[in-house]
Amino acid sequence: MKIAEVVATYPPRFGGMGGVCHHCAMQLSRRGHDVTVFTVAFSPDAPPPEDALPGIEVRRLRPLFRCGDGGLIPQLFSQLKPFPVIHLHFPAYGAAEFAYLAARLRRQRYLVTYHMDSFGDTWLKSAMHRVYDGFWTRLIVGRADAIYGPSREYLRTTRAAPYLRWDRYADILHAGVDPERFRPRPKMDALVQKYGLAGRTVILFVGNLVAFKGLHLLIQAVAKIADPGVVLLVVGSGYSEAEYRRMVVDLKLGEHVVFAGSQPDDLLPHYYNLGDVFVLPSTHSESYGLVILEAMATGLPAVVSALPGPSQLIAEGENGLLFEVGSVQELTTKLAMLLCDPARRRQMGQAARQKAVASYSWDVMGAQLEHELLRLAAGAGGGPARP
Numbered sequence: 001m002k003i004a005e006v007v008a009t010y011p012p013r014f015g016g017m018g019g020v021c022h023h024c025a026m027q028l029s030r031r032g033h034d035v036t037v038f039t040v041a042f043s044p045d046a047p048p049p050e051d052a053l054p055g056i057e058v059r060r061l062r063p064l065f066r067c068g069d070g071g072l073i074p075q076l077f078s079q080l081k082p083f084p085v086i087h088l089h090f091p092a093y094g095a096a097e098f099a100y101l102a103a104r105l106r107r108q109r110y111l112v113t114y115h116m117d118s119f120g121d122t123w124l125k126s127a128m129h130r131v132y133d134g135f136w137t138r139l140i141v142g143r144a145d146a147i148y149g150p151s152r153e154y155l156r157t158t159r160a161a162p163y164l165r166w167d168r169y170a171d172i173l174h175a176g177v178d179p180e181r182f183r184p185r186p187k188m189d190a191l192v193q194k195y196g197l198a199g200r201t202v203i204l205f206v207g208n209l210v211a212f213k214g215l216h217l218l219i220q221a222v223a224k225i226a227d228p229g230v231v232l233l234v235v236g237s238g239y240s241e242a243e244y245r246r247m248v249v250d251l252k253l254g255e256h257v258v259f260a261g262s263q264p265d266d267l268l269p270h271y272y273n274l275g276d277v278f279v280l281p282s283t284h285s286e287s288y289g290l291v292i293l294e295a296m297a298t299g300l301p302a303v304v305s306a307l308p309g310p311s312q313l314i315a316e317g318e319n320g321l322l323f324e325v326g327s328v329q330e331l332t333t334k335l336a337m338l339l340c341d342p343a344r345r346r347q348m349g350q351a352a353r354q355k356a357v358a359s360y361s362w363d364v365m366g367a368q369l370e371h372e373l374l375r376l377a378a379g380a381g382g383g384p385a386r387p
Helices: 016-030 096-106 123-142 189-195 215-225 241-250 268-272 290-298 328-339 342-359 362-377
Strands: 002-006 034-040 056-061 085-090 109-114 146-148 201-206 230-235 257-261 277-280 302-305 320-323
Touching (some): 002 016, 002 096, 016 056, 016 085, 016 290, 085 123, 109 123, 109 362, 146 362, 201 268, 201 290, 215 241, 230 268, 268 290, 277 328, 290 302, 290 342, 302 328
Parallel strands (some): 002 034, 201 277, 277 302, 302 320
């Protein structure tokens, strides 16, 4: 079956939503489907090796204009015509609207994965989001043939909640992890030497350097801990990187914070293995936290802000710790508990690995996704009964 995946960003551009879309495409392709990924073209993008995977075509559409990770691509409307089923990863500003119009006007079926709310960082952007939600989100989410997200509980907290039709909710695992790729392994000596990590306890952050990821909270916590044997390794890049670098200078943390930048996909598992503790201190908009799963599979305990999405992956005190959203003090306290207790870190890391292997898998997600898309293509309509 021909299946269209529509997403705002796609590898090699870093981001959890694009990573999930990529795995959706791979799983469907391996099951014999003809998959085309539609995404916005960003000039720095170079075609990754994944573009050449059998059964997957990636079309990077040039936008009329871009804003952040969004881009207006009206040509998407015509290019979606051959596809009986459209899988839309939302939000995708400038693309989602044309996917919706294509599906409704041509009576194509479409499934929405609602990844997260999107917030503006200025009053003007916030106002624009409210206007958008009142019109486009209401239509795109409310009229979807099926919808799923990180969890029912998370979706009930989103701005889209008033528009959701729960009778069309699909029980599909939001994201998974490859436990063979992300697994405990010896630290790569070249990386240890490159970043000066020998003999030091490493706090690991992996993600986009944007405000809602909360890296500023983690930097402040490292300053409070003030342990010469502790270093924060930051893997990723983004709009706020310059601000975070200035913050490190202002707090005189040059010896305690290392910015490694974005890393190629094949090296990412080795970067996870450099860590002793993983931290995701997001303040909002974090619906799931794929990086948490990758850290868990690597055998790292995770310290995570108690947002509805990420917190569902953590059993407090077993495979990680939760802290109050936005609280530097509580983050500092929870981090210190693990930094001073290597035995507890190892125990929690082993539990994290076991949970990732037992409960999360891209193969499980792929089977569930395929089943739902085939059901939609057959014109079954509706979905599981409302809980």
